[in-house]
Amino acid sequence: MTFSAIIFDMDGLLVDSEPVWYDVEVEMIESKGYTFTDDVRDLLVGLRVDEFSEIIYKHYPKVAESPKAVAETVINNMLGVPPEKLQARLGADEIISYVAEQGIPCAIASSSTHVIIEHFTKIRGWQDLIPQRYSAQFVKYGKPAPDIYLHAAQKLGIDPEKCLALEDSRAGTQAALAAGMTCYTVPDLSHSNVSDFDGINDNIYASLVDVLDEIKSKRLFS
Numbered sequence: 001m002t003f004s005a006i007i008f009d010m011d012g013l014l015v016d017s018e019p020v021w022y023d024v025e026v027e028m029i030e031s032k033g034y035t036f037t038d039d040v041r042d043l044l045v046g047l048r049v050d051e052f053s054e055i056i057y058k059h060y061p062k063v064a065e066s067p068k069a070v071a072e073t074v075i076n077n078m079l080g081v082p083p084e085k086l087q088a089r090l091g092a093d094e095i096i097s098y099v100a101e102q103g104i105p106c107a108i109a110s111s112s113t114h115v116i117i118e119h120f121t122k123i124r125g126w127q128d129l130i131p132q133r134y135s136a137q138f139v140k141y142g143k144p145a146p147d148i149y150l151h152a153a154q155k156l157g158i159d160p161e162k163c164l165a166l167e168d169s170r171a172g173t174q175a176a177l178a179a180g181m182t183c184y185t186v187p188d189l190s191h192s193n194v195s196d197f198d199g200i201n202d203n204i205y206a207s208l209v210d211v212l213d214e215i216k217s218k219r220l221f222s
Contacts, residue, residue, distance in 0.1 A: 003182070003220055004162040006099055007152050008130065010110040012168035012188035013208075014092045015120050018045070019190050020085055024077045025056070028070075034060045045191045046171030048111045048142035049075060078116060083123045089186075091208030093124075098212060100129040104221050107132035109152040109165070111143050111172070132156065144171040146179035153179065164220065166211060168192075173201050184211050 012018040022041065029036045040059050044052040053070040056063060064070045099106050107130065110117050114135040121127050132155055139147035153160045165176035168188040176183035177200070184203045187194055197204055205211050215221065 001182070001220075002222060003164040005105040005107070005153070005156050005158040005164070006221075007107050007109050007149060007156075007163050007165045007176075007181070008096075009165075009167045009169070009172045010108050010117060010120060011112055012045075012089075012191070013166055013172075013186060014089060014096070014108075014126075015124065016087045016089050016188075016190075017120065018168075018188050020081055021074075021078065022190070024074055024081070028073055028077065029056065029060050029063055032060065032062045034063070036060075041191070046111055046143050046169035048136045049113050049116075050137065051142050075113060075116060079119055086120060086123050088124055089188075089208060091210075091212055095208045095212045095215075096126055096129050098215075102221060105156050105158060106130055107134060107152040107156055109134050109136070109148045111136045111148070113137050143169075144174035144178065146175050149176050149179035149181060153181075166208070170196050170200065173197060177201065184214070186211060 008014055026036050043055050049071045053067040056070050057067040064073055108117060117133050117135055134148060134152050136142040136148040139151050141147045149165060150160060153163050160180040163181045165181040165183045167173045167176055167183055167185050173183050173185045183201055184205055185197055185201050186205045186208055194204055
């Protein structure tokens with residue numbers, strides 16, 4: 001099978017930002033005397049900011065006056081993170097450059113807000129290489145619903161079945177597959193295990209380097 005477009009997740013796939021999100025969340029929650037448990041963190045991975053803010057507020061109501069205030073605090077703190085802490089994941093620069101050089105239609109489909117997507121891609125120098133960037137904040141449902149992937153495919157003008165989605169999280173993988181896309185998952189082991197994808201997706205890769213090798217060797221976009 002060959003594909004006509006590639007759609008990237010961002011956090012945890014292209015940018016090693018999940019540990020940074022975690023640090024920001026820990027600081028916010030534990031500064032109010034709570035303990036940020038792994039059980040709650042597991043509920044947040046891959047979700048939109050408004051959705052995970054609802055969960056944080058439910059479990060830690062003294063963190064802020066409302067879920068909206070939680071979201072604003074998290075976003076502002078993320079925007080204040082030193083750029084050197086937002087490193088590319090292994091193989092991200094290479095696969096993005098290859099896609100651009102080959103003229104393969106591509107987009108970002110992320111649970112992050114638009115301002116975070118723009119901030120991260122600017123820091124990494126990817127804005128011209130991935131000109132189409134879409135946030136799940138502007139669709140009805142966030143991941144694991146397929147809305148953001150369907151939106152990105154529509155904007156690209158390509159059938160979802162002809163799109164290869166790249167993901168790192170369980171929720172994101174479920175979203176891409178629900179959209180009818182083929183998904184290659186590169187688990188971010190800072191928040192998940194390979195076994196988390198058992199029965200969900202058989203296309204599991206250790207890094208984006210391996211994904212790029214697969215694309216080239218099988219001529220998936222020829």
